[in-house]
Structure formats: structure tokens, C-alpha cells
Amino acid sequence: MSTVFEQPVQARLVASAPRTEAVAATLRYDRADPYAVSMAFPPPATLEGVEVSWAFGRELLAEGVEGPAGVGDVRLRPYGDDRTVVEFHAPEGVAMVHVRTAELRRFLERSQRVVPWGREHQYLDWDADLANLLKDRP
Template structure:
């Protein structure tokens, strides 16, 4: 079984204009970083014209599809029947996207098969992490 899960999703960008633009995004989960997920947007979907990736807690994603969650750079909340709002807060401003909740649940389910919730600590490589922390001195 692969140690990484990637799943493309369609995110609808929420803007002040009445229409919502659909942009591609990729959800990613890596067993080597068992507590985190990331959502990446390709260069054409970003203001800077470069890929932008946001990493946040898998637990935050799981909570956010059920109820409002987060108070930092990434916040989520259910919206309507089958949408979840994902907010990305940065010094430059706030970006909001709607993602189908069913796509997020599928991604979470796939990540749970790879690393069950509550067992993330069993997948940490403490020796590697300590070596990285010490700059290869250990």
C-alpha cells in the first residue's frame, strides 16, 4: 500500500463577484507526516502564479466537515447540503473555497485506512525527526 494519498478535488472560489470560479486543487496525505493533510492549488489558480499549498491538521479537516472548526490560518465549516467552506487566512487576505463534503469525507476515509485516527504516533519516525532537528549531527 502506498504511503501517500493524493486526491484531486474541484474547489469553488468564493469572491465578491456573484459568480464562483471553479479551480482545481489536490488533497494530500502522507503517512510520514501522519497528523497533517495539505491542499495544493496549481499556479493558474493563485494570485502569485505559483503553486500554493496549505498544510493543516487532519483532525481539523475531520471536524470541519461536521461543524465550524479552526481559529488559525485554516478554518472550515459546513455549508448547505453537501459543501464545506475552507478559509485560508494570510497577511495578504483571506481566500475561501467551497469543496464538496463528499469528496472531503472520501479523502478522510482513505487516509484513515492508511493511518487510523488515534494511531498517528505509531507512524512517526522519531530518529529521522531528531536527526533533522539536529541538522544531521546525531
């Protein structure tokens, strides 16, 4: 099984006006960074016109599909029976998207097959990480 996988998801960008706009997004999981997931948005969906990717905890994603989770830059909560709200907080403002909860659960199940819950520490490369930290030291 691949150590990295991506899953396209359909997100609904919630605008300040009472409407939503469909945007493509991509969830990504990499066994080399077993505690994290990322969600990327293509250039047309961003204010800057460049791809934007947000990294956050896999555990946060799992908690957010079940109930409100997060107090920092990324926050999640269920919305109705079949959606999850993902909020991205930045100095420029807040972006809010709705994603089908079933898609998020499918992504989490795939990540669990790559790295089982509670075993993330076994997939960290401590030596490489330490060497990386020390490489620029005099």
C-alpha cells in the same frame, strides 16, 4: 497500500463579487506526516502564479466537515447539505473555497485506511526527526 496519496477535488473559489470560479485543487496525505493533510492549488488559481500548498491538521479537516472548526490560518465549516467552506487566511487576504463534503469524507476515509485515527504517533520517525533537528547544531 501506498503511504502517500493524492486526491483531486473540484473547488469553487468564492470571489468578492457574487460569483464563484471553479478551480482544481489536490488534497494530499502522507503517512510520514500522519497528523497533517495538504491542499494544493495550481498556478492559474493563485495570485502569485505559482502552485500554493496549505498544510493543516487532518483532525481539523474531519471536524470542519461536521461543524465550524479552526481559529488560525485555516478554518472550515459546513455550507448547506453538500459543501464545506475552507478559508485560508494570509497577510495578503482571505481565500475561500467550497468543496463537496462527500469528496472530503472520501479523502478522510482513505487517510484512515493508511493511518487509523488515534494511531498517528506509531507512524512518526522520532529518531530521524531528532537527527534532523540536531544536524545543524555546532
